[in-house]
Amino acid sequence: MTDGLDASKILVDGFTEILFWPLNLDLGPKTTTDALKKAMIKVEDGLKDEEIWQEVKDPLRALDEGSDEEKNKREAYAAFVYFHPFIQKVLFPKTDDPNRLLRQFRRSGITHMTAVFKNLSLTFVVKRCHLYLISETGTALFVLEISTQHLLSLDKVQTILEILRRAYPPFWETDKKAGNIPGNIPREVFWHGPKEDRHQPPLTFEDCWEQVAAKDTRRTPRARHWEEVLGKAFFEHPWMQVTDERIPAMAWISVDQPKEISYGDWVRLAFLDSPGLAKIPYGSGYLTDFEKNHCYDAFWNPKENLTTRYLVSGYGFVSVGDKDSGYFKDAIHQHFRRHYFYMGLIAHLQTAILLSLSDRLSDANELDDQDAQDLQKSTLDFTHRLWFPEISNHVQGRALFALWRRHLGTDRLYEQVMREAQEHNAFLNVQADRKAAEAATTLNLIATIGLSLSLVAGILGMNVLVDAGPMPVVLQEKTSLKSAASWDWSHLPLVLNTLTMVLGLSAVGLLLLPKEKGSLLGKAGKGLVVAAILAGVGWAVSSLWRYAP
Structure with missing residues (x-):
């Protein structure tokens, strides 16, 4: 299982990455539904006033590209009919629906992104820069899709997957000449547009330490390139990280010899890890049943020329296939950008909202009667409107979504929140009996x-x-x-x-x-x-x- 070519010798001729960055508003203790709605109205107004974000009126056509209208229609049609009707209502609401759950915004003025790593500098095409908002729960999900057709080696792709998705430096390295150097994050990021280039100097250790050590506004820092792309108006509000510094990501990778990828590099791709000298990056006991737990191999059998493989780790979703397969480069790439993307969107929104509800339920006993009832209603609304154990009748869609949610721990988190809601409801009943x-x-x-x-x-x-x-x-x-x-x-x-x-x-x-x-x-x-x-x-x-x- 460890045999295969070194990652530096496997060529990648097509690479697409989609980042999901979930954030929740942090309004402090005793956060109410009404307060979240009012704050989200201010967020939306700020985005519109800044004029770098425009609301998407028809989400079904949000990914239209080029001048081929018929192609855009076919792709939008295929994505729409792939999902259950109740999913369609959430992802593709009517253009005039005032009660849509998701509000979607598109970032303008950015066409390319240049990321500078320790031993690599690469410019990507920005294919999608969107922001999804849910007012009732104070949840935002930033989506960035980048792509490149430059020939890369697989080890460089592994570096990009590990480093680019960092929201802030997880640690700092010390250099006698350069001083403190941020670890596991791009050294610099440049945003390019048709009119101007946008660039912020990289974070310094002093900047990060001031944010972490501040007595009144203590929080995890944010890399300046993310603040630049999202805008000042967005970060005027108190957003809280749902995950750690590792932003969840999807990747589509077209390679010249997928069957020559080693077992250790399959593991690295599944966990979005950087390249390494060790043949296997983890202990054998940790990787028990790796293929069963992390690989979807319905179309993986190299001996029979089945060379498409899906790797899932919750925070990571990677699709790998043969560059000589027209089906992988066309149909699977389209499915990756639409069908699988929407799976990831639902999965990560579910996780973010459940964490938000859990946080609010921890302070629920301090709310007054009306706010406590509103919180119970928000929990019930989530169950009715966005809790979907299944999203499609397609066998592959059901299997991939179930695997994705299992690694995110969504079912376990849902059960925990429902238990907290039941305990809170029992407390409300006791209070009502006492008042009676x-x-x-x-x-x-x-x-x-x-x-x-x-x-x-x-x-x-x-x-x-x-x-x-x-x-x-x-x-x-x-x-x-x-x-x-x-x-x-x-x-x-x-x-x-x-x-x-x-x-x-x-x-x-x-x-x-x-x-x-x-x-x-x-x-x-x-x-x-x-x-x-x-x-x-x-x-x-x-x-x-x-x-x-």
């Missing part, structure tokens, strides 16, 4: 006061405060209201007794009600005790007044 119990307690309070009033009225009668007797003469001399309604002031102690009885019985009733820590009754417990004491004092005073000689 507090409402019942309030009703009991009202009933207790009413019972006290009814008891007093039953003992003293309903007319205790009404009497036609004349006002005392002493008081008549001290008031000008001689014609006022008469009142028997001898009833005043009885009135005071009545009021204090009501207060006392109500206080005793409240004290007897069950009280939870932190509840209204629990906090008012001391006040109720004081009220009961005052009621007793009032009762004693009024009784002395009433029965004094």
Whole structure:
């Protein structure tokens, strides 16, 4: 299995790479659905105001190229009918659909990209530079497709696959003359357009350290060439990396001798690893069942001239075939750019959104009722609108998508998020039951006061405060209201007794009600005790007044 040519001796005459960079808005603790929607509106407005991004009105025709209209229609048609109808609604919504889940933008002004590596400098054609946004979850997915027809050796392709997809330097090397050198990232990247070239100086260690060590805005850094292509307006918002520095990628590679690729280089291609001296880059135990777990070999049998192989590792998807196969260079290349690309788009969006929901559910217990319900609705909407274990009836499509999702761990992540959502929903139900119990307690309070009033009225009668007797003469001399309604002031102690009885019985009733820590009754417990004491004092005073000689 280790036999084969050295990677430097295998020629690549066709190379296409597509990068998927998933990002989620990070609005801090207690992020709400409404806040995400408002923030995404600002993102879209900023993209339009900057005028380097234009919204794609018809996603079905987003990849139209050249002047061959019939060819563009055929390719768009083949991609559309490849997927289930519910996938078609997500990927290719109607042009006038205001409720489309995905909003797609196209970057203008960039036609080529030059990447400078340690021992290699290469210019690529930029075939696609798109940005997908989902407002409800605050998710963005940046897509860059580059291609070259330059003859390359397979080891150089491996270097490109390993280095180009880095979002920031994972480490720094030290050189006595050059100082700190960023590791595993292009030394420089230039963007070329019909009007101007765009270039930012490479990151320095001080730049990266300031971003990592900042107390208020501590975050992972970003390479300047990615900030340049996405634009200032986009990065005015707090985007969070979904993955580490390795941006997921797809690659289509046309080689002159696919059957001469060694086992170790197949492993490197599957894991998007750089070339190395070792025949096998990992231990044999780690690579148990490599072909079964990472290779789709329905069209791989070199003895029978079947020379197309697919390698899947979750963050990587690589299609390798013979340069002399017209079918691989035409049909498979088209499928790679459309059919397989859309598989990857769905798979990586699912992962990014699930991670966003999981992050929000971790703070869900601190949300108010309405925001908590909105979060539950967002989880349910994801299940109904973007959770697809299968996306096509085609055997190959089902198998590749299942393999891709398995390596991304999408099913496991989905189960985790659903479990978190269920636990949060259970918490909401407990809160609702508690509020219902507090409402019942309030009703009991009202009933207790009413019972006290009814008891007093039953003992003293309903007319205790009404009497036609004349006002005392002493008081008549001290008031000008001689014609006022008469009142028997001898009833005043009885009135005071009545009021204090009501207060006392109500206080005793409240004290007897069950009280939870932190509840209204629990906090008012001391006040109720004081009220009961005052009621007793009032009762004693009024009784002395009433029965004094």
